[in-house]
Amino acid sequence: MSTTYPSLSEAEARDAADPLRPWRERFVLPDGVIYLDGNSLGALPKATAALMRDVTERQWGEGLIRSWNDADWIGAPRRIGDKIADLIRAAPGEVMVCDSVTVNLYKLMLALLAARRDSAAGEGGTILTESGNFPTDLHVAAGVARQHGLTLDAAPRDQIAERIGPDTALIVLTHVHYKTGERFDMAGVQALADAHNVPLIWDLSHSVGAVPLDMGADAARFAVGCGYKYLNGGPGAPGFLYVAAEALEFLGSPIQGWMGHAAPFAMTDDYAPAEGIERFLAGTPPMLSLLALEGGVDLMLEADERARWNKAQALFDFLTLLMAARCPDLVPITPQQAELRGSHASFAHLHAWPINRALIEAGVIGDYRTPDVLRLGLTPLYLGFADIWLAVDRLAAIMEDGRWQRPEYTILNKVT
Amino acid sequence: MSTTYPSLSEAEARDAADPLRPWRERFVLPDGVIYLDGNSLGALPKATAALMRDVTERQWGEGLIRSWNDADWIGAPRRIGDKIADLIRAAPGEVMVCDSVTVNLYKLMLALLAARRDSAAGEGGTILTESGNFPTDLHVAAGVARQHGLTLDAAPRDQIAERIGPDTALIVLTHVHYKTGERFDMAGVQALADAHNVPLIWDLSHSVGAVPLDMGADAARFAVGCGYKYLNGGPGAPGFLYVAAEALEFLGSPIQGWMGHAAPFAMTDDYAPAEGIERFLAGTPPMLSLLALEGGVDLMLEADERARWNKAQALFDFLTLLMAARCPDLVPITPQQAELRGSHASFAHLHAWPINRALIEAGVIGDYRTPDVLRLGLTPLYLGFADIWLAVDRLAAIMEDGRWQRPEYTILNKVT
Numbered sequence: 141m142s143t144t145y146p147s148l149s150e151a152e153a154r155d156a157a158d159p160l161r162p163w164r165e166r167f168v169l170p171d172g173v174i175y176l177d178g179n180s181l182g183a184l185p186k187a188t189a190a191l192m193r194d195v196t197e198r199q200w201g202e203g204l205i206r207s208w209n210d211a212d213w214i215g216a217p218r219r220i221g222d223k224i225a226d227l228i229r230a231a232p233g234e235v236m237v238c239d240s241v242t243v244n245l246y247k248l249m250l251a252l253l254a255a256r257r258d259s260a261a262g263e264g265g266t267i268l269t270e271s272g273n274f275p276t277d278l279h280v281a282a283g284v285a286r287q288h289g290l291t292l293d294a295a296p297r298d299q300i301a302e303r304i305g306p307d308t309a310l311i312v313l314t315h316v317h318y319k320t321g322e323r324f325d326m327a328g329v330q331a332l333a334d335a336h337n338v339p340l341i342w343d344l345s346h347s348v349g350a351v352p353l354d355m356g357a358d359a360a361r362f363a364v365g366c367g368y369k370y371l372n373g374g375p376g377a378p379g380f381l382y383v384a385a386e387a388l389e390f391l392g393s394p395i396q397g398w399m400g401h402a403a404p405f406a407m408t409d410d411y412a413p414a415e416g417i418e419r420f421l422a423g424t425p426p427m428l429s430l431l432a433l434e435g436g437v438d439l440m441l442e443a444d445e446r447a448r449w450n451k452a453q454a455l456f457d458f459l460t461l462l463m464a465a466r467c468p469d470l471v472p473i474t475p476q477q478a479e480l481r482g483s484h485a486s487f488a489h490l491h492a493w494p495i496n497r498a499l500i501e502a503g504v505i506g507d508y509r510t511p512d513v514l515r516l517g518l519t520p521l522y523l524g525f526a527d528i529w530l531a532v533d534r535l536a537a538i539m540e541d542g543r544w545q546r547p548e549y550t551i552l553n554k555v556t
Numbered sequence: 557m558s559t560t561y562p563s564l565s566e567a568e569a570r571d572a573a574d575p576l577r578p579w580r581e582r583f584v585l586p587d588g589v590i591y592l593d594g595n596s597l598g599a600l601p602k603a604t605a606a607l608m609r610d611v612t613e614r615q616w617g618e619g620l621i622r623s624w625n626d627a628d629w630i631g632a633p634r635r636i637g638d639k640i641a642d643l644i645r646a647a648p649g650e651v652m653v654c655d656s657v658t659v660n661l662y663k664l665m666l667a668l669l670a671a672r673r674d675s676a677a678g679e680g681g682t683i684l685t686e687s688g689n690f691p692t693d694l695h696v697a698a699g700v701a702r703q704h705g706l707t708l709d710a711a712p713r714d715q716i717a718e719r720i721g722p723d724t725a726l727i728v729l730t731h732v733h734y735k736t737g738e739r740f741d742m743a744g745v746q747a748l749a750d751a752h753n754v755p756l757i758w759d760l761s762h763s764v765g766a767v768p769l770d771m772g773a774d775a776a777r778f779a780v781g782c783g784y785k786y787l788n789g790g791p792g793a794p795g796f797l798y799v800a801a802e803a804l805e806f807l808g809s810p811i812q813g814w815m816g817h818a819a820p821f822a823m824t825d826d827y828a829p830a831e832g833i834e835r836f837l838a839g840t841p842p843m844l845s846l847l848a849l850e851g852g853v854d855l856m857l858e859a860d861e862r863a864r865w866n867k868a869q870a871l872f873d874f875l876t877l878l879m880a881a882r883c884p885d886l887v888p889i890t891p892q893q894a895e896l897r898g899s900h901a902s903f904a905h906l907h908a909w910p911i912n913r914a915l916i917e918a919g920v921i922g923d924y925r926t927p928d929v930l931r932l933g934l935t936p937l938y939l940g941f942a943d944i945w946l947a948v949d950r951l952a953a954i955m956e957d958g959r960w961q962r963p964e965y966t967i968l969n970k971v972t
Contacts, residue, residue, distance in 0.1 A: 168617035177621045184617035192612045192844070200791055201584035201600035205593045205921060213791060240839025242813035243659060254703075271825060276814035276839060279827040283812035287670075294825060368840065375616055375629060375843035396699035397658035398692035407926050409687060409710060411695040423656025423692060424784065426845030427791035428608070505621060510823050 145465035146458070151529035154458075160451050163443060163521040167372075174527045176506040179346060179484040179517030182372030188435030195431045216434065217378075217399075217425050218418060223437045224371075224380050227445075228344065228363070229354040234385055236417045237367070237433065238425060241345055241379035242276045243395075244364040245312070247420060248381060249284045250394035252310055252339045252362065258390075261337075265309035266293040268338075270300060274318045277343055281312050297322065301332055308338045315353075316346035316482030319509045321474035323351065323481050327358040334359065344382075345369060349440050350483035352449050361387050370483065370519065371440060373433030381420050388417060397422030443521055451520035452483045459485050459516065459528050466536040470495075470514060484517040494549035495538060501549070502534040561881035562874070567945035570874075576867050579859060579937040583788075590943045592922040595762065595900040595933030598788030604851030611847045632850065633794075633815075633841050634834060639853045640787075640796050643861075644760065644779070645770040650801055652833045653783070653849065654841060657761055657795035658692045659811075660780040661728070663836055664797060665700045666810035668726055668755045668778065674806075681725035682709040684754075686716060690734045693759055697728050713738065717748055724754045731769075732762035732898030735925045737890035739767065739897050743774040750775065760798075761785060765856050766899035768865050777803050786899065786935065787856060789849030797836050804833060813838030859937055867936035868899045875901050875932065875944050882952040886911075886930060900933040910965035911954060917965070918950040 155161055168184040169175060175183060199207040208214050221235035228235070238244065249267070257263060267285045269277060271294040278294060285292040290310075295303045297317075304311065311333055316323045326342065333340040342363040347353055349370030355363065361384040367377030383391060392413050398404050399421035402412040413419035456478070463470060463485075470487035489495055489512060496508040506516040516531070538544050571577055584600040585591060591599060615623040624630050637651035644651070654660065665683070673679060683701045685693060687710040694710060701708040706726075711719045713733075720727065727749055732739045742758065749756040758779040763769055765786030771779065777800035783793030799807060808829050814820050815837035818828040829835035872894070879886060879901075886903035905911060905928060912924040922932040932947070954960050 168613070170618040170620065173620070175620060181616075181621045181624075183620065184612065189613050189617060192608060196600065196608045196790075196848070197584070197605050200597075201605060202586040204586065204589070204591060204599065205597045205923065206916075207791070208597075239655065239659065240813070240842075242815075242839030243655065243811060246811045246838075273825075274814070275817065275820070275823050275825070278825050279812040279814060279817065282827050283810060287810060374612075375623070376840040376846070378842055379839065394699060394703060395659060395662045396695040397656070398690070398695060399658075401691065401695065404691070405926070407691050409689075409691070409694050411691075411698050422662075423658030423795065424792040426656075426794055426842040428848055429842030429845040430792070432612070432844055500622075507621065510821070 143465040145462055146529070148526060148529050151525040155524040155526050158451065158524065160443070160447055160520055161524065164524065166439060167522040169522060172503050174504045174531045175522070176504060176516040176518070176531060178519035178522070179350070179369050179515070180507055181368055181375055182370060182436060182519065183522050185372055185435050185439050187439070188374070188432055191435045192428070192432055195428060213427050216427065216430050217421055220430065220434045220437055221380060221417065223434070223441055224348070225382070227353070227437070227440055228348060228382065229356050230382055231385060233416050235380055235382045236420050237378050237380045237430060238421050239379060241343065241364050241366050242280055244379045244381040245277060245280050245341065245343065246284065247393050247395055248341055248362055248364060248383070249280065249310060249312065251391040252341070253284070253288055254392070254394070255390045256309060264289060265307045266291045267310045267312065268293045268295065268300065268303050268308050269312045270297050270314065271295060272319070273314050274343065274345065277312055277314055300329070304332055304336050304338060306336070308336060311338055311340040312343065313340065314343040314345065316351065318346050319486060319513055319515065321481045321484050321486055323479070326360055330359050346482050346484070350452070352445055355382060355384070367433040367436070371433065372436035374429060374436070376429060377433040377436070378426065378430050383417060383420070393420045393422065395422045399423060399425070439521070448520045452518050453478045455518045455520060455523060455525065455528055456485055458525055459518065459532065462529065462532040463487065466532055467539055469539060473513070483519070484515055486513050486515045488512050489514060491544060494544040497549035498538045498544040499535055502538060504531045504534050559881040561878055562945070564942060564945050567941040571940040571942050574867065574940065576859070576863055576936055577940065580940065582855060583938040585938060588919050590920045590947045591938070592920060592932040592934070592947060594935035594938070595766070595785050595931070596923055597784055597791055598786060598852060598935065599938050601788055601851050601855050603855070604790070604848055607851045608844070608848055611844060629843050632843065632846050633837055636846065636850045636853055637796060637833065639850070639857060640764070641798070643769070643853070643856055644764060644798065645772050646798055647801060649832050651796055651798045652836050653794050653796045653846060654837050655795060657759065657780050657782050658696055660795045660797040661693060661696050661757065661759065662700065663809050663811055664757055664778055664780060664799070665696065665726060665728065667807040668757070669700070669704055670808070670810070671806045672725060680705060681723045682707045683726045683728065684709045684711065684716065684719055684724050685728045686713050686730065687711060688735070689730050690759065690761065693728055693730055716745070720748055720752050720754060722752070724752060727754055727756040728759065729756065730759040730761065732767065734762050735902060735929055735931065737897045737900050737902055739895070742776055746775050762898050762900070766868070768861055771798060771800070783849040783852070787849065788852035790845060790852070792845060793849040793852070794842065794846050799833060799836070809836045809838065811838045815839060815841070855937070864936045868934050869894045871934040871936060871939060871941065871944055872901055874941055875934065875948065878945065878948040879903065882948055883955055885955060889929070899935070900931055902929050902931045904928050905930060907960060910960040913965035914954045914960040914962070915951055918954060920947045920950050
């Protein structure tokens with residue numbers, strides 16, 4: 141390659157000048173690993189490691205049942221929800237942490253369809269979503285459509301706008317695409333949906349903690365999101381659900397659990413939904429996983445959002461430059477313009493699978509997404525410019541020496 | 557009181573002769589506390605404390621995304637399900653650990669109603685359950701009934717049998733009652749339901765880990781259950797769901813999540829349910845809470861079931877004897893005969909609420925259930941006869957000196 145590109149010492153100089161650099165010390169990061177998969181499972185905050193000892197050994201072990209009051213376990217879903225509300229510029233009482241993204245999506249879809257049936261809009265119509273959306277969004281929508289006499293319309297991204305019409309019962313869109321990183325213009329699509337009076341649920345799984353969000357400014361009224369990616373909430377951390385206050389009173393959860401009751405411990409036979417967003421709680425929350433999420437959310441609130449996003453952009457641009465110069469066979473498929481994407485960078489290559497395996501073996505953890513995508517997550521709190529430089533350097537070596545063609549890298553994996 | 561009753565030293569002698577006595581050392585039990593609420597939140601196994609450090613600090617912190625494979629996180633819901641299957645005498649592949657009891661109940665109810673619609677049985681009818689059942693069971697059933705054009709029939713326990721008829725679409729019963737401790741004759745009621753060809757879902761929340769269960773012998777085909785009570789799985793531990801293999805192929809989850817897909821990481825747009833019980837998985841499981849549950853389940857499997865139940869009966873009889881002699885104003889409402897009850901003992905008193913508060917203050921943690929029930933859980937692995945003796949001794953003192961009438965004990969609680 142004749143292209144010039146920045147040197148490792150230039151990368152190190154940028155790290156030295158980075159105001160977010162000290163944040164790296166707040167995370168557990170294994171030796172010898174460059175972690176570019178925080179978009180799939182965020183790293184462990186050191187404070188969370190200490191928190192989980194306290195939660196397990198003191199709150200559960202010593203406090204036992206008393207901790208529901210004394211450690212305010214009972215208030216945790218709403219308390220952490222209010223913190224996430226702060227992150228996405230929603231109001232307190234508009235976000236509940238509960239269940240998984242999948243279950244929350246299901247609850248919200250059914251709640252909105254029930255409200256539609258109660259209104260003049262009636263039955264039938266389509267659920268509009270994006271083809272190639274994250275599978276759980278597509279699968280839940282397909283199930284709901286089939287069970288409720290609707291049609292699933294999974295349209296390519298560039299046809300979503302024109303598909304919104306009088307027949308559209310509900311729209312479900314993932315704000316930042318899990319594979320390509322493409323980002324919808326939230327305000328723009330929301331305005332279109334509103335013009336047709338169609339409720340729109342945003343899946344913020346790849347947005348929250350990654351890109352600036354403002355539910356209020358964008359007039360978004362319904363969303364779900366994930367706790368274990370950019371929020372660093374731990375493996376399988378509970379999801380969250382957002383309903384704008386103005387819409388809440390018309391909606392009820394289809395899963396009428398005791399924790400969503402107006403007075404759970406009155407233990408009455410009759411169901412009465414909680415007045416607030418608590419009505420979307422179903423069963424008893426998985427407290428260990430829930431409180432681990434709080435550790436991650438607290439860190440996100442402490443770190444300045446603008447600084448995070450600025451650095452994420454700088455890391456993206458740095459990665460893009462190095463990849464173009466050193467790994468030109470991997471084709472960038474993520475939009476370059478910051479407002480059109482999230483915080484991961486994806487590259488297409490026919491052999492992305494063995495390349496990713498070889499890269500992991502070389503100490504750089506990114507991930508593969510079928511059929512041909514190498515996905516690299518950029519998390520500004522615990523990644524630096526030298527990490528990116530070294531990651532690309534190792535990837536370039538793998539491409540040059542053809543190591544990825546070794547048989548051990550072509551064996552099919554179970555997960556990643 | 558003129559009644560004679562065993563002395564503390566007699567209780568201590570029974571503890572000394574108890575073959576399960578060494579199990580107590582396997583649990584974290586706070587100093588100065590006699591814990592009679594393991595039926596609400598089981599105690600922390602010491603091994604789980606160590607496990608959770610490993611899960612958090614090594615598996616998540618060091619292993620990061622790799623632990624989905626390397627620590628077999630991906631296999632955990634089924635692996636732990638198979639262990640619970642062993643506990644309830646089901647077969648491997650018939651139990652899945654996922655979501656909460658509430659969500660599992662919902663999924664199973666809808667799956668069974670969909671199968672019924674697909675069959676000749678058609679639409680309409682009633683969902684039969686017990687009045688005064690645990691609230692979440694009643695609330696979920698009420699929601700499902702309303703949403704699917706059915707009627708909820710919540711009948712008193714002694715009328716359940718006669719209510720099963722041609723109109724019954726589905727039965728949901730809690731095997732051991734959360735308040736009174738009454739236990740249904742599983743084989744008998746199941747046979748009645750089968751005679752009418754009506755699917756019956758058992759809620760095993762207050763049974764599993766408490767009383768011997770045998771899904772196979774009792775011909776029970778559908779069940780849900782709780783991980784945080786007698787299984788000592790930690791606060792809000794995930795629930796489980798049991799479907800007999802013979803019934804599985806006709807059932808699908810209404811919540812079509814990606815983790816229930818036949819090939820989650822193929823990431824296809826189209827949904828295809830997993831071949832096995834995995835189809836009832838919805839979203840990504842809350843791994844910290846899930847693995848804590850495994851610690852508790854492993855202990856239960858290690859301890860002999862017959863020995864556990866024998867001791868639970870002995871503790872119950874001992875408590876009953878002491879309560880009758882020393883606290884006659886608290887009226888036992890739990891059946892005395894072992895096969896008619898679970899592993900907790902409940903007593904009615906108009907002032908159960910302040911009495912329970914005073915008892916907690918005296919270092920004995922039981923719990924209160926509205927409107928007038930003091931509930932004492934008997935967990936044979938970490939409770940001894942001297943614990944029971946001392947608990948009743950303190951309760952007797954509270955009743956004698958009238959301490960429970962102090963204003964501080966009458967303030968309403970948040971939870972218990």
